[in-house]
Amino acid sequence: MKVKIHLYTRFERFWHWFQAFLIIFLMVTGFEVHGSLRLFGYDDACNLHNLAGWTLLILTAFAIFWHLTTGQWRNYQPTFCNLKKIGNYYLCGMMRGESHPFHKTPERKLNPLQALSYLFLKVVMLPLQLISGLLYYYYNDWVSWGLATRLDGVALLHTAMAFVLLLFLVVHIYLTTTGGSLVSYTLAMITGWEEIEENV
């Protein structure tokens, strides 16, 4: 039997979509600054990229506060149990019409594979991108901070992480189509309510 449960709170949804917009916008402007595409013109691309970067930093501060105060950080506790089961489902089970082996609850929204990937996103990928971005922005102060004054390394890391995030984004968007219908996961992130198989 199917039931509707409230999975995503209002702040969580706001945070998700605002972050999604900022990250995509940072990618577009960032790749323009990198020289891969032309859209806003270098001048605007650069300024908008910095503005979006600072905005994401502020949003992240709120998100960290939210995770800590609501206990939502527990969703990202990594587990390697049943990881194989989840992998098998995406590779084979889904084709056979099996139902998803993981049952979402408001207390545990993420399956083990999601928990691991989002944890990696949040504690490795985004911080690396943030730190290299800030270093890039404060390039002029490196001397007074006692850092070597070459931009190559920082730019290289920032670009590499941009590609990793782009790959993450593509896979993430594809996986949103694997719900009950092609858009059911996306709708859940908009309304907050998701229809799930009742756990019997």
Add this chain to the structure above:
Amino acid sequence: MDVKGLNYSCSTCHVTKTHKISGRYYSRPAPNKHQFALPADDGERLACESCHGPVPHKKNEILNHHTDKVACQSCHVPRYARGGVFTKVGWDWSSAGKFTADGKAIVKKDKSGNLIYHSKKGDMRWAENVVPEYFWYNGGMSYLREGDKIQSSTRPLELNALKGDYADKDARIFPFKVMRGNQPFDPVELTLLAPYLFGKKGTGAYWVDYDWVKACDIGMREAGLPFSGKVDFIETAMYWPITHMVAPKEKSVKCEECHRRSDGRLENLKGFYLPGRDRWQFLDNLGWVLLGLTILALLLHAGLRFVSSSRREDGGKS
């Protein structure tokens, strides 16, 4: 600064004090530590920073991030020789001394009226509205003086080699007019030659007797310098810092004129990472290939999903 604006005359900036003219910066380094360059701090040197300070951009902090490595002039003098006034950019002395069949001097002008050939001087090249060439420059130059041995193997030979590079914290990217020449030198003594040019017929002056060896012999003897008796020509370059003809800020050099993959103003200035121009090709290739492979894999997955679900539906029906 023009009549319609601040109405400055030359001496508003180039103030003279006991016969010293402010602003002669050729022999002095760039404003120290890129701070204000007021007369009290920096002698009689005059710089943009004298009035504007080291971080003059009020609306855009990113522009101020440039001032440690890019001189004001690099962006604010987008082109030189503007307003229909040509500037001489090349002078080939080696082609001087040609005459018409009946022995008359040849004088050629281009359609703008610039002298492009004269029997006395050789070929000359002119240009207007020119994009400067950019080099690292800390305000110092090493001059090749009369009588100095030519030691550098750089060609064209630099008459005033610029000092500074990316690693030099006092050096900034600075715009230059490069005057290119082909001028007489002594291939044995390895020095530039000072020919005797102007005089009466029969004195050996080049502009009347047209004999390089004779003219150089007299000129070098006057200068008290050795001369082997051989005259050859060598390609030379001379750097002229561009600092006047500041354009209104709307017409200053745009970001993408340097921050671009190719054909940028700084295309030939290597040795540092310039965002928008430089990248690690391997990383870019790897990134785009991985993106392509990922999309391909996802398409395959989507295809399998589609096929298997339609099979299941068919199976359900039959």
